[in-house]
Amino acid sequence: MPTKWTRRVGLKAGDELELEEKGNSIIINAAPRKKPMKFSFDSNGIDFFLMKRYLNNFYKVGIDELELRFSDPSVFLNIQRILHTDMIGYEIISQGEHYCIIKSLSLTDGMEFDSSLRRCFLLLKSLGEETYNAISSGNLDYLKNASMLEQNNNRLTTFCRRVLNKVGYKDEKKVTFIYLVIEELEKIADEYKYIASIFEKNKRIKNISPVTLSFYKKTNEFVDFLYRLFYNYSKERSIRFTNEYRSLINEAYSIMSRKGGYDTLILHHLSSILRICFDLLAPILALHLF
Secondary structure, eight states: OOHHHHHHHTOOTTOOEEEEEETTEEEEEEOOOOOOOEEEEEOTTOOHHHHHHHHHHHHHHTOSEEEEEOSOTTHHHHHHHHHHHHOSSEEEEEEETTEEEEEEOSOOOSTTHHHHHHHHHHHHHHHHHHHHHHHHHOOTTHHHHHHHHHHHHHHHHHHHHHHHHHTOOSSGGGHHHHHHHHHHHHHHHHHHHHHHHHHHHOTTOOOOOHHHHHHHHHHHHHHHHHHHHHHSOOHHHHHHHHHHHHHHHHHHHHHHHHOOHHHHHHHHHHHHHHHHHHHTHHHHHHHHHO
16 A cells, blocks of 8 residues: 555554445545544533433534533432433443543444434334324323333434444435434434323323324324335335325314314424424435435
């Protein structure tokens, strides 16, 4: 290898190279070892909700080792809780009365990205089915399963964004679009979570109309349509997807104009799911057309 090139890309003896065959050419890609990203943060004055946001973003941007400082030792329990529910591979490796050190103990190499992304879609579909089953049957025990599915979806979408920031995507030009897809998938899961929370806080709800339940099922079918469009894109399917969205969103507004109470709350969140799904059409087109 040319000395000037190996120095520029940071290659050392023993480092691996990737070979890519293109027609009659062989392209050599360097994959130099990157220094671990370390960061120190003073978390004093931050409540649980904001702490969760900070930790999620440290994880997503690719921090490998994080020192958190705090004056209240009880904060440590919140940190443990957040790591357990939201972050794959982040573990506390040492701690003191007013600090802890978190380190990524799993390899982030992108090998599991595609399978993890597909699982995000499948968990989203299951989340829609579980919440529908709970509401339509009146058996709110189903909502416990929905809560677990939503947490798993969050862990996977957060992991996928970490991979994109640390490793990239197989097509560099499409990193932005695939990142946007993952962001929006998490928002859809949040809308299902908000619906579940309505029933968890008001367990005596018994009067959800059959029309609203029917629309709930149609919304879940539209989420499945999104999944099929993402993995089996075609121009014709994108046209049907657009027409279906217009029909469903108009139906939602029509039902909301006639209903009230908890029906309207549920329809509001279902409408949000529809809009997020349709907004995803733009990055999906970018991923498949260019």
